[in-house]
Amino acid sequence: MPSDHRMNDLQQATEIVRRRGMATPRTAIILGSGLGGLASEIEDPIAIRYAELPGFATSTASGHQGKLIGGKLDGVPVVVMAGRFHRYEGYDDAAVTFPLRLMAELGASRMIVSNAAGGLNPGYRVGDIVVLRDVIDWAKSPTRLGDDVTSAIDRVALASPISVVDEELLEAALQAARNADFTAHVGVYLATLGPTYETRAEYRMMRRFGIDVVGMSTAPEVRMARQLGMRVLALSMVSNVARPDIAVIANHEEVLAAGQAAAFKLRAIVAHVNQLPSP
Numbered sequence: 001m002p003s004d005h006r007m008n009d010l011q012q013a014t015e016i017v018r019r020r021g022m023a024t025p026r027t028a029i030i031l032g033s034g035l036g037g038l039a040s041e042i043e044d045p046i047a048i049r050y051a052e053l054p055g056f057a058t059s060t061a062s063g064h065q066g067k068l069i070g071g072k073l074d075g076v077p078v079v080v081m082a083g084r085f086h087r088y089e090g091y092d093d094a095a096v097t098f099p100l101r102l103m104a105e106l107g108a109s110r111m112i113v114s115n116a117a118g119g120l121n122p123g124y125r126v127g128d129i130v131v132l133r134d135v136i137d138w139a140k141s142p143t144r145l146g147d148d149v150t151s152a153i154d155r156v157a158l159a160s161p162i163s164v165v166d167e168e169l170l171e172a173a174l175q176a177a178r179n180a181d182f183t184a185h186v187g188v189y190l191a192t193l194g195p196t197y198e199t200r201a202e203y204r205m206m207r208r209f210g211i212d213v214v215g216m217s218t219a220p221e222v223r224m225a226r227q228l229g230m231r232v233l234a235l236s237m238v239s240n241v242a243r244p245d246i247a248v249i250a251n252h253e254e255v256l257a258a259g260q261a262a263a264f265k266l267r268a269i270v271a272h273v274n275q276l277p278s279p
């Protein structure tokens with residue numbers, strides 16, 4: 001048994017959460033910028049502030065609540081991160097992904113992760129949902145691999161390139177969109193460090209690389225979840241569209257507003273996928 005700090009933190013955090021009476025979750029859900037509204041729909045919620053959990057960093061981005069919430073969504077036990085950690089806040093990949101290890105320890109066998117992202121694919125519109133087929137990570141952090149505060153799982157998980165795709169969950173998400181009568185695309189997500197949005201030249205370059213959406217999160221969580229054996233569904237909500245030839249600059253307010261308008265789409269997909277039996 002590794003005797004490093006993170007392992008102790010994981011055991012203590014798990015114990016705290018269990019003591020508060022959280023049931024074994026089927027699905028771990030990470031809510032992105034402006035998509036936190038879903039948290040208020042959880043039945044019999046048990047909310048624990050990140051500050052109460054050893055190993056958790058503190059979330060600072062606006063539009064993020066900073067709470068782990070257990071309960072039921074449509075009758076299915078879930079654990080929800082209302083607020084997540086970003087590398088632009090100064091956290092390394094190990095800190096950003098620590099909650100995943102807790103949620104896996106609690107028993108979640110799949111993860112639905114959402115984010116707000118800039119649309120590069122010219123076919124996308126603000127408010128569209130993109131189901132991610134794969135992720136490119138341009139911001140892998142200098143996690144201190146080999147450092148004795150980094151556990152064995154961090155060492156492997158954060159160093160492994162693993163694809164996102166779970167074909168079954170991806171198809172289920174597309175089906176949910178069709179059922180609810182809205183468009184969902186399938187695309188590739190690029191994770192940058194942030195916190196800046198892109199220059200027009202950067203958007204132009206990314207588009208030429210064939211990237212469909214760009215954002216500042218999700219890649220480390222996906223990598224960790226896959227390493228922990230969870231099935232992953234990753235969703236982007238297009239909060240702004242890149243117009244490399246027009247002088248408009250993305251801003252955080254429009255990202256949050258688009259999230260509110262598209263929340264019902266995320267809700268429909270989560271409802272459908274969450275009902276699928278566990279693997």
Ligand code: HPA
Nearest residue numbers: 116117118214215216250
């Ligand atoms: N770029 C990077 N991250 C983002 C964007 C964007 O245009 N929109 C929302 N998150």
